[in-house]
Amino acid sequence: MSAEAVGIESVGFYVPRYFVDMRRLAAARGADPDKYVHGLGQHKMCVAPPDEDVVTMGASAAHLALRDVDESEIDSVFFATESGVDQSKAAAIYVHRLLGLPSACKTVEFKQACASSTVALLAARALVASGMDRKVLVVAADVARYELGSPGEPTQGAGAVALVVSRQPRIMSLEEGHGAHTEDVMDFWRPNYRREALVDGKYSIKVYIRSLCEAWKRYHAATGRAFADHQRFCYHLPFTRMAEKAHAHLVVTATGKHAAREEMGRHIDAGLVYNREIGNTYTASLYIALCSLLENEELPASGRIGMFAYGSGCLGIFFSGLLTAGYREFLHREEHLRQLRERTELSVAEYERMYHFRLPEDGRRFEVPVHRTGPFRLAGVENHQRIYEGTRPRVRPDTQSQHPVAAETTC
Numbered sequence: 001m002s003a004e005a006v007g008i009e010s011v012g013f014y015v016p017r018y019f020v021d022m023r024r025l026a027a028a029r030g031a032d033p034d035k036y037v038h039g040l041g042q043h044k045m046c047v048a049p050p051d052e053d054v055v056t057m058g059a060s061a062a063h064l065a066l067r068d069v070d071e072s073e074i075d076s077v078f079f080a081t082e083s084g085v086d087q088s089k090a091a092a093i094y095v096h097r098l099l100g101l102p103s104a105c106k107t108v109e110f111k112q113a114c115a116s117s118t119v120a121l122l123a124a125r126a127l128v129a130s131g132m133d134r135k136v137l138v139v140a141a142d143v144a145r146y147e148l149g150s151p152g153e154p155t156q157g158a159g160a161v162a163l164v165v166s167r168q169p170r171i172m173s174l175e176e177g178h179g180a181h182t183e184d185v186m187d188f189w190r191p192n193y194r195r196e197a198l199v200d201g202k203y204s205i206k207v208y209i210r211s212l213c214e215a216w217k218r219y220h221a222a223t224g225r226a227f228a229d230h231q232r233f234c235y236h237l238p239f240t241r242m243a244e245k246a247h248a249h250l251v252v253t254a255t256g257k258h259a260a261r262e263e264m265g266r267h268i269d270a271g272l273v274y275n276r277e278i279g280n281t282y283t284a285s286l287y288i289a290l291c292s293l294l295e296n297e298e299l300p301a302s303g304r305i306g307m308f309a310y311g312s313g314c315l316g317i318f319f320s321g322l323l324t325a326g327y328r329e330f331l332h333r334e335e336h337l338r339q340l341r342e343r344t345e346l347s348v349a350e351y352e353r354m355y356h357f358r359l360p361e362d363g364r365r366f367e368v369p370v371h372r373t374g375p376f377r378l379a380g381v382e383n384h385q386r387i388y389e390g391t392r393p394r395v396r397p398d399t400q401s402q403h404p405v406a407a408e409t410t411c
């Protein structure tokens with residue numbers, strides 16, 4: 001690891017404790033199960049219960065990512081989401097309090113569909129490289145939601161990931177140079193008055209691929225790195241078959257040739273394992289795919305990973321990282337596998353009940369029924385304020401309060 005290396009010191013993800021099996025969903029919707037399982041490449045999708053939102057999921061992911069990290073050195077918390085809980089206040093501030101992070105932190109929320117987590121990560125890298133920040137906590141969390149019975153429904157999911165960026169990139173250093181592509185398109189969007197996204201699905205796939213090819217060309221021009229300089233590739237995964245389609249196009253754009261399925265599989269397959277079990281997590285999806293790659297395959301130190309982020313609307317970014325010797329020692333593989341293993345299956349009727357749940361919008365006090373969650377949950381709402389609570393003794397006592405603590409002005 002070079003003295004100047006900046007990158008990922010720690011990464012952890014969190015997924016809700018409930019899932020729907022895609023074959024059961026297909027049966028309920030009158031679809032061929034093979035379409036969901038093979039055509040889209042999805043086996044299960046996570047469902048967030050009423051007492052989980054992007055704050056609880058993001059805080060739970062960050063709780064894991066910070067396990068072996070000196071939290072006193074966190075100078076910024078960047079929170080990326082497209083299913084935020086407030087138009088004004090950053091979800092980062094709730095997470096900051098729930099985790100008891102230093103008050104000297106800068107806290108902010110980023111938005112550009114699924115790509116904002118990558119902008120946050122690159123901004124974190126720049127802040128740390130400049131010497132302005134020692135460590136930045138980047139959190140990405142989303143609930144992917146489409147209308148029941150729509151083509152988008154089997155591409156839902158929920159989850160969060162947290163990454164610590166620092167000068168001790170025990171897992172992966174983030175390399176200089178990237179390629180970006182922005183274009184004003186209406187492939188997927190969600191007006192403020194809607195809970196479900198609107199999507200032109202087939203068009204969104206085309207724009208994803210076009211953005212990948214344009215971003216790659218700019219990345220290649222900026223860095224001189226060729227396709228063969230990358231050992232593996234990680235993609236934003238709205239559904240896992242998307243990576244196959246995308247990678248086939250990248251191979252042709254970058255090399256002028258087609259690759260055999262076996263070779264393509266070597267490049268991308270280990271990165272698809274977790275997302276197939278979780279579904280789309282929008283901003284978190286690319287980094288859950290990175291966890292999947294690193295935890296399901298042993299790769300050589302200094303192996304280069306090509307990463308593509310896509311956010312509808314749209315922004316594509318291609319960038320890369322170099323694996324650090326001994327990176328496997330710092331992964332949270334067992335905890336991730338435990339979370340995936342210990343989920344409860346919902347019937348389609350139970351999933352639909354959770355889907356239709358709504359918090360009151362008139363400011364009255366309401367306690368959210370208790371479901372299985374991680375270390376944090378949404379306890380209720382009162383006076384239009386969300387009330388979060390810790391669920392386990394290992395959470396610091398100062399995060400247990402039922403109500404947001406208003407800091408007294410002493411100056």
Ligand code: CAA
Nearest residue numbers: 032034035038039040151152155201202204205208238312
């Ligand atoms: N057995 C096996 N495969 C089958 C099958 C069967 N019985 N029936 C159909 N299939 C295959 C189809 O051939 C197709 O595969 P190919 O694409 O390789 O041809 C695949 O299953 C899907 O079938 P359709 O294209 O007919 O599916 P659809 O029209 O119902 O919807 C979708 C697919 C457009 C992705 C839809 O799920 C959707 O709109 N999802 C939300 C939008 C989305 O995820 N877009 C991705 C890019 S945008 C992005 O990445 C940002 C983001 O996160 C949203």
